[in-house]
Amino acid sequence: MIWQNFIDQTLQPVNVSDTISEVKTAFEASPFNHLPVFKKEVFKGSIQAGDLIDLEPSSKLSEHKYLIEVFYVEIHKTNLDLIHEFANHQTNLLPILDHDKRYMGVMKLEDVLDLFGESPFVANEGEVIILRKERTKFAFSEVAQLIETLNARVSGMYISQLTQDAVEVTVKVEHQGINEILQTFRRYDYQIASEHPEDLFAEDLKEHSDYLNKYLDI
Structure with missing residues (x-):
């Protein structure tokens, strides 16, 4: 409307x-x-x-x-x-x-x-991902392409923070599994600023941290 x-x-x-x-x-x-x-x-x-x-x-x-x-x-x-x-x-x-x-x-x-709130960006189901990357290396087209090559769909995207050195972009994605998308962005030097229960990378970091803490306590 x-x-x-x-x-x-x-x-x-x-x-x-x-x-x-x-x-x-x-x-x-x-x-x-x-x-x-x-x-x-x-x-x-x-x-x-x-x-x-x-x-x-x-x-x-x-x-x-x-x-x-x-x-x-x-x-x-x-x-x-x-x-x-x-x-x-x-x-x-x-x-x-x-x-x-x-x-x-x-x-x-x-x-x-x-x-x-009735706009597709807000109303449509999907996962919200917050990405950060160097400003000189950032492109909307690359973000959309990486998502779409994994058979996911972009519902909306906007720059949520902008500094002299970096861009933070908020993306809403319709997908079947978010972990593969997150790992793909990491391979292309994006930082993931949002938290996701399905993020295996974050879980691996936690396991390694727990292991290190146990080792240091020995």
Whole structure:
């Protein structure tokens, strides 16, 4: 499903002419940490609940314009753009504007997470593998090829961490046996950052460690 179908147009925004007391009341009736702010019928930005704590209740929001944050997502953006903005502004509510910067409604974080949870990457069965490799030697095509040559299927893949020297990629794999896939990646100089009960390499290391400990105790 596309996220645009879940835009909420029922949320009542606050107005710059509202008193701080009125805005606080609006937050008390809402589960959100931001609320959209309007001046008459024009979207001006969002106000955060925590910024109101020490303000004079009888003062108007218009007296504290410096607290209004201007962030939003345009209607043509993707799910990933939404998630980026939610994280970037530490909010659970995003204003949505059309191509002409006109307010259309809001997206709730819980709705976006539900949509993400229905994606094949999350919803399909499979094993999640976290791989690390030198940045200069990493290629998505190689990861996919190694998996597919073992008659497994890639459900999804994304870079979960990136440094100057290394790439960490999270891969979801549909397979019949994970051990062969893990050993193949090791032969191609990938580090396995995730833990897997079927990983015989990890079991061998444990056995060797146990043997060494017993030897040292003699």
